[in-house]
Amino acid sequence: MHTVKAIYPGTFDPLTNGHLDLIARGAKIVDELVVAILRNSDKGTPLFSVAERLEMISEAVAPMENVSVTTFDGLLVDFARQQGAKAVLRGIRAISDYEYEFQMAMMNRKLDPELETLFMMPAEKYTYVSSRLIKGVFRLGADVSALVPPLVVERLKRKTAAGG
Numbered sequence: 683m684h685t686v687k688a689i690y691p692g693t694f695d696p697l698t699n700g701h702l703d704l705i706a707r708g709a710k711i712v713d714e715l716v717v718a719i720l721r722n723s724d725k726g727t728p729l730f731s732v733a734e735r736l737e738m739i740s741e742a743v744a745p746m747e748n749v750s751v752t753t754f755d756g757l758l759v760d761f762a763r764q765q766g767a768k769a770v771l772r773g774i775r776a777i778s779d780y781e782y783e784f785q786m787a788m789m790n791r792k793l794d795p796e797l798e799t800l801f802m803m804p805a806e807k808y809t810y811v812s813s814r815l816i817k818g819v820f821r822l823g824a825d826v827s828a829l830v831p832p833l834v835v836e837r838l839k840r841k842t843a844a845g846g
């Protein structure tokens with residue numbers, strides 16, 4: 683039988699409802715979806731450790747039976763090949779995402795012509811949600827409970843309480 687496995691790579695610092703929306707959409711069209719946390723991102727010091735992010739995502743995707751979570755480092759194309767994945771899932775929120783995502787997709791195609799990139803759009807209500815913005819407004823006291831899963835709200839509160 684012909685099955686399609688896809689990788690959804692990102693930093694997920696932290697997981698948002700936008701990410702979850704994309705995961706749910708992706709899981710409907712592929713047989714197996716692997717959410718892959720990039721261990722060495724060039725985004726600077728993360729708020730949540732890789733272990734914390736792995737825990738949060740695992741808990742959030744537990745009800746989705748064809749979704750799993752792992753971490754990776756190095757080239758995405760190498761990781762995808764190692765996983766036997768045929769596709770990479772990425773999200774496009776707005777035109778502003780397009781240029782970067784297009785370049786990445788083309789570079790990955792150059793590195794591995796067999797690997798396809800699938801782009802999906804989230805629900806409109808999540809088109810402005812990013813991890814960076816969530817952290818920014820939460821720090822200033824905003825209620826982000828409509829934009830991230832409840833378990834992420836809890837973790838954000840604990841971080842703040844711990845002075846992190």
Ligand SMILES: Nc1ncnc2c1ncn2[C@@H]1O[C@H](COP(=O)(O)OP(=O)(O)OP(=O)(O)O)[C@@H](O)[C@H]1O
Binds near residue numbers: 693694699804808812
């Ligand atoms: N709200 C969202 N809707 C759809 N796709 C999203 C959303 N947030 C992130 N993505 C997509 O998920 C993938 C992983 O993104 P990433 O880990 O950078 O999340 P992010 O929210 O953009 O975080 P950061 O603000 O740290 O960049 C990218 O393809 C990104 O476009």
Ligand SMILES: [Mg+2]
Binds near residue numbers: 812
């Ligand atoms: Mg981003």
